[in-house]
Amino acid sequence: LPGWLLVAALGCAIVSVASACLFSVKLYPEAALVVAWLALLAATGAARARSAKQVTSFSFHVALANVSLLVGLATMFSWLAWLLLSDAVWGLATTERFHRELAPVFAEYRLSSWSQCADARASTSFHDGAVLSSCGKVELVTFLIWAAPAIIAAALVALAAFLWLRAWEMKKSKESGNDMVAQRVTFLLFFLICIFWMVCSTAGT
Numbered sequence: 001l002p003g004w005l006l007v008a009a010l011g012c013a014i015v016s017v018a019s020a021c022l023f024s025v026k027l028y029p030e031a032a033l034v035v036a037w038l039a040l041l042a043a044t045g046a047a048r049a050r051s052a053k054q055v056t057s058f059s060f061h062v063a064l065a066n067v068s069l070l071v072g073l074a075t076m077f078s079w080l081a082w083l084l085l086s087d088a089v090w091g092l093a094t095t096e097r098f099h100r101e102l103a104p105v106f107a108e109y110r111l112s113s114w115s116q117c118a119d120a121r122a123s124t125s126f127h128d129g130a131v132l133s134s135c136g137k138v139e140l141v142t143f144l145i146w147a148a149p150a151i152i153a154a155a156l157v158a159l160a161a162f163l164w165l166r167a168w169e170m171k172k173s174k175e176s177g178n179d180m181v182a183q184r185v186t187f188l189l190f191f192l193i194c195i196f197w198m199v200c201s202t203a204g205t
Contacts, residue, residue: 026108029141037155044159058170065163072156079149090146098142105141109134 048060055063088094099106099114106113117135144151 026137029137029144033144033151036152040155040159058167061163061167061170065160065167068156068160068163072153072160075149075156076153079153082149088146090143094146095139095142098145099138102138102142105138109138111135111138114138 044064047064048057051060083089088097096114103113111117111131111134114135116131117138120131120135
């Protein structure tokens with residue numbers, strides 16, 4: 001396949017999946033993570049396309065892997081420092097602090113406050129599934145906000161590992177003179193499988 005056609009196909013796939021996730025983010029709050037991951041991949045591809053004439057593919061992969069690892073580790077250490085210095089370890093006190101600042105989220109799910117959720121869960125005669133479901137969504141949003149830096153750090157470290165693997169494959173192929181077509185097809189299939197897995201995971205949550 002021509003390079004421009006491959007880039008166009010991947011771009012359309014990323015935009016389509018990201019749009020679908022954004023439209024379903026109220027039902028599946030974790031879909032925002034899929035959008036963030038796709039945005040990271042799109043930014044990586046755009047950076048490579050912009051620097052293709054100035055930097056070799058091997059150098060680009062190694063440099064971006066190093067930067068991704070450093071930023072990922074810095075983000076993780078900053079998050080851990082925030083947990084310790086702000087006493088923000090996940091628990092009842094932390095969730096109550098977040099709930100006081102999430103009035104727009106409660107309003108989006110048509111809830112007055114977390115006390116409404118606590119009363120609904122404590123009641124033995126209350127069976128409004130819509131309210132209980134909304135409470136679960138608010139709880140998930142709270143956790144995702146709290147854990148977002150750790151999730152971002154893990155994504156950056158995973159990206160670094162992928163880029164290092166890709167650079168190693170390019171180096172080995174150059175040394176042995178192997179054809180790169182099969183490897184490009186393999187990595188394209190791997191990328192599409194990852195997108196499919198993320199979408200299925202989000203839909204099934």
